[in-house]
Amino acid sequence: MGLEDLKHNFLTGSLEELVKWARRSSVWPATFGLACCAIEMMSAGAADFDLARFGMEVFRPSPRQADLMIVAGRVSQKMAPVLRQVYDQMVEPKWVISMGVCASTGGMFNNYAIVQGVDQIVPVDVYAPGCPPNPQTLIHAILTLHEKIRLGELTKRRPGVTGAGIDLAAEPAPVGWVAPPSGAVRLGTPR
Amino acid sequence: MGSLDSYLPIFFMIVLGVAFAALSFGASKLLAPQRPTSAKEAPYECGIVPTHEPARRFPVRFYLIAMIFVVVDIEIIFLFPWAVDAQSLGRFGLVEILVFAVSVFVPFVYLIAKGALDWGPVKRVRPLESESVRTSSSTVRRIGPSSGEAA
Amino acid sequence: MEAEVQSAAELAGWTGPASTGAGGQEVLHVTRDRYLEVVGALRDNGFAMCSDLCAVDYLRHLERPLPEGVAPERFEIVVNLLSLERHQRIRVRVQVPEGDPVVPTLFNLYPGTENMEREAFDLFGVRFAGHPDHTRILMPEDWEGHPLRKDYSVGRVPVQFKEAPGPR
Amino acid sequence: MTDEELTAETSEGPQELQERDQTTPVELGIEEGSSLRLPEALLGDHGDIDVEFGADETMIINMGPQHPSTHGVLRIMLELEGETVLRSKPVIGYLHTGMEKTGEQLTYVQGATNVTRMDYLSPLHNELVFSLAVEALLGIDIPPRATWIRMLMAELNRISSHTMWMATNGLDLASSSMMIYGFREREMVLSFLEKTTGLRMNHDYIRPGGVAADLPDGWEDDVMAIVETIPGRVDEYDELLTGQPIFKERTEGVGLISPELATALSVTGPILRASGVEWDLRRAMPYLAYDEVDFDVIVGTVGDTYDRYAVRINEIRESCRIVRQCVEKMPPGDYRAQDKKVTPPPRARIDESMEALIHHFKIFTRGFEVPPGEVYTAIESPRGELGCYLVADGSNKPYRMHIRAPSFANLQALPPLLRGGLIADAVAIISSVDPVLGEVDR
Numbered sequence: 001m002g003l004e005d006l007k008h009n010f011l012t013g014s015l016e017e018l019v020k021w022a023r024r025s026s027v028w029p030a031t032f033g034l035a036c037c038a039i040e041m042m043s044a045g046a047a048d049f050d051l052a053r054f055g056m057e058v059f060r061p062s063p064r065q066a067d068l069m070i071v072a073g074r075v076s077q078k079m080a081p082v083l084r085q086v087y088d089q090m091v092e093p094k095w096v097i098s099m100g101v102c103a104s105t106g107g108m109f110n111n112y113a114i115v116q117g118v119d120q121i122v123p124v125d126v127y128a129p130g131c132p133p134n135p136q137t138l139i140h141a142i143l144t145l146h147e148k149i150r151l152g153e154l155t156k157r158r159p160g161v162t163g164a165g166i167d168l169a170a171e172p173a174p175v176g177w178v179a180p181p182s183g184a185v186r187l188g189t190p191r
Numbered sequence: 192m193g194s195l196d197s198y199l200p201i202f203f204m205i206v207l208g209v210a211f212a213a214l215s216f217g218a219s220k221l222l223a224p225q226r227p228t229s230a231k232e233a234p235y236e237c238g239i240v241p242t243h244e245p246a247r248r249f250p251v252r253f254y255l256i257a258m259i260f261v262v263v264d265i266e267i268i269f270l271f272p273w274a275v276d277a278q279s280l281g282r283f284g285l286v287e288i289l290v291f292a293v294s295v296f297v298p299f300v301y302l303i304a305k306g307a308l309d310w311g312p313v314k315r316v317r318p319l320e321s322e323s324v325r326t327s328s329s330t331v332r333r334i335g336p337s338s339g340e341a342a
Numbered sequence: 343m344e345a346e347v348q349s350a351a352e353l354a355g356w357t358g359p360a361s362t363g364a365g366g367q368e369v370l371h372v373t374r375d376r377y378l379e380v381v382g383a384l385r386d387n388g389f390a391m392c393s394d395l396c397a398v399d400y401l402r403h404l405e406r407p408l409p410e411g412v413a414p415e416r417f418e419i420v421v422n423l424l425s426l427e428r429h430q431r432i433r434v435r436v437q438v439p440e441g442d443p444v445v446p447t448l449f450n451l452y453p454g455t456e457n458m459e460r461e462a463f464d465l466f467g468v469r470f471a472g473h474p475d476h477t478r479i480l481m482p483e484d485w486e487g488h489p490l491r492k493d494y495s496v497g498r499v500p501v502q503f504k505e506a507p508g509p510r
Numbered sequence: 511m512t513d514e515e516l517t518a519e520t521s522e523g524p525q526e527l528q529e530r531d532q533t534t535p536v537e538l539g540i541e542e543g544s545s546l547r548l549p550e551a552l553l554g555d556h557g558d559i560d561v562e563f564g565a566d567e568t569m570i571i572n573m574g575p576q577h578p579s580t581h582g583v584l585r586i587m588l589e590l591e592g593e594t595v596l597r598s599k600p601v602i603g604y605l606h607t608g609m610e611k612t613g614e615q616l617t618y619v620q621g622a623t624n625v626t627r628m629d630y631l632s633p634l635h636n637e638l639v640f641s642l643a644v645e646a647l648l649g650i651d652i653p654p655r656a657t658w659i660r661m662l663m664a665e666l667n668r669i670s671s672h673t674m675w676m677a678t679n680g681l682d683l684a685s686s687s688m689m690i691y692g693f694r695e696r697e698m699v700l701s702f703l704e705k706t707t708g709l710r711m712n713h714d715y716i717r718p719g720g721v722a723a724d725l726p727d728g729w730e731d732d733v734m735a736i737v738e739t740i741p742g743r744v745d746e747y748d749e750l751l752t753g754q755p756i757f758k759e760r761t762e763g764v765g766l767i768s769p770e771l772a773t774a775l776s777v778t779g780p781i782l783r784a785s786g787v788e789w790d791l792r793r794a795m796p797y798l799a800y801d802e803v804d805f806d807v808i809v810g811t812v813g814d815t816y817d818r819y820a821v822r823i824n825e826i827r828e829s830c831r832i833v834r835q836c837v838e839k840m841p842p843g844d845y846r847a848q849d850k851k852v853t854p855p856p857r858a859r860i861d862e863s864m865e866a867l868i869h870h871f872k873i874f875t876r877g878f879e880v881p882p883g884e885v886y887t888a889i890e891s892p893r894g895e896l897g898c899y900l901v902a903d904g905s906n907k908p909y910r911m912h913i914r915a916p917s918f919a920n921l922q923a924l925p926p927l928l929r930g931g932l933i934a935d936a937v938a939i940i941s942s943v944d945p946v947l948g949e950v951d952r
Contacts, residue, residue, distance in 0.1 A: 046677075063235060108612070327752040364885035477523075
């Protein structure tokens, strides 16, 4: 019954802007550090690159208090269900940054052990390239996500009027990039 | 009305408190998307779906700690009214509150003496009690190239 | 430091084939039945730490350089022992036939090998008789097959590029 | 997705810690012994932990893969009686990347890129051990300048790895200012590594046959700048942590390990040295040019978490001493072996001579062939003995490349260390073992 169900009109416009501004300027990441990218994520969080400038200074370990899951590192077959479970336990609105090529497409490990791209498990909003992406690249990805939240719309649009960005009702499909296979399936270990 | 307006600040404090609480709950109910799923209700165990639900029987020490807390907490609540007009109560008030505080403090000391609070690790080994001041350079020895066995 | 470094073979009383790997390291090629006895003897003679235990699948490289008198088998267990006093390393290699890939466990001599043996079982399928906790360690529990075997495919996902004209 | 399927997804069955009543008496005996996973022969002091507990009195809980203080995706199943840890079992494999299988698909020239992603806190050490193994098999020797450059970079990597450990250890023991200081120092070292190798991590700088590129000119003052400021900063950490009563209360007497137990569990590195065993591969079995450099091996006395902290903080100072001597004694000359078969020709000569172009092309596509044989080389990484067992079958790809990861063995010492401590001590002990899950799961 929240704001999402109201029809978009002039009254909800400014309230929407306020809510989107509030959401994007205090996105708290969940510590989901897996491999080498996690070290770069920590360096981004530390003093030199300082994610706190973007309202993300605290990495919440529990998914209940996190809005953004940065998948930092290679996702192994054994880790896939755990990743999906943590994603499910995160509270809406939630976003996913797939940090590094191993998370985005399996990277250099095209073998039996690595899930070739985390978008097979969770819908991904922003892909950060690099192996590991240095902190500037990660901050660029975070700013892209902020941009995406700013352009996205909150209230329902009349069918046909598709504002750029995410429609929270459906699984968020990224804009412009090749959309990942929709309906992220629950990945058990392959038979 | 004279005596009533001295209660005005307290009244505003209550109104402000309730308003703030109502605003935050209302805003989150209104603005946050409500999509409850079974996973969100499940207990969070570091990403693992727990196979067996958490143990029902908690060790008794947890309750002990809770009881000690309740006793000391009530003592603080009694201090509030005394603190409001401590000036007018004067010396008599002071002695009275001291007696009350001592009467709560004595059982607390007894509890500590009985070891209710220190249920620390059983296997904690207290090494070298004598040389208690260990620094990062005193607790290590250095083996230079000469004294070491030449390979 | 004692003057001459006895060769590990005499320490272990092993008279069978021995060779020296690259870098001048001593290697004993032990048969499966005398495996525990030799490693035990080495352990009593100062080889206090077993630094590494790994398995190798020689399916596609059977005719490898082996001293005479050693029948090359498909699997091979390589144990690296280390003596802290003598600063000496020794490698014990045991041939394990493909038919019954079973080797006695070193757990009672070197408890450090417990996880290493579980990994060798998990990735190669070599069983360790008498191991206290004989389960997989790296792969998910319901994983079929042993990935590091040479006949196990790499599991590459063919990479499709939009314009790539198909596999050449 | 019914609940059973949901549970089945993340449960690892027999790999997990079983309930008390489902554990066989033998297994329980091993686990109940004062140190887990140890046969009776090596049982140390039993500690006064009463062992008979009813089935439902204890609670088995997951300190799981996604946990702020398990340094990556390590999952430890703890059996608790209130706050005291009775039994524990690390469940690993959540970062298994099949690197040893990938290693068999890459040529020797490309092998370093795969190996360097195992221990991502000291990537240069992985490349070093792989390159030493390949060179031992090839039988080539590299020019002295390459050896000294390798030693300089490896020690700088040790400094960055230990400052990273100081940071995360401080954060685990609730001193977040230590986290900020630690990363500030690490950035200094990383900026020099980026300047030399081109990348902050996963450098692929140390390759079989020498190093990828010479040191940038003016590198002496960069390195001297690092080596002059870091000891001063380490004294700051000393002041911040060593005398602090809270830090001492959290670490003194916690996670004790005896030298025999450490050796039996094949634990190496700062944990082994902290327990009193003088074993540092740089001193005992010197590789590169460590015998021409004088430094102290730091050995602890008690063997608890406080000693491991003291060993690591002093090792940073020793590494600074080694780096200082590397700067003084850096020999001139070429930075990689001039053997045409193994190392590519310098970039400039490619435009001039056709033969150089052919060699360059051949090395970077087919790589070089290594004669059949097997070798085990080991170096002292910040976490312990990092070994590489390489089997070559004469082709241009390694037949079998097994990396002996120090953290894999050190993790086995966790159950005996955790036993009898509080959960808060478990956090301190896991951080003092300093596991890097990239190299544990490979």
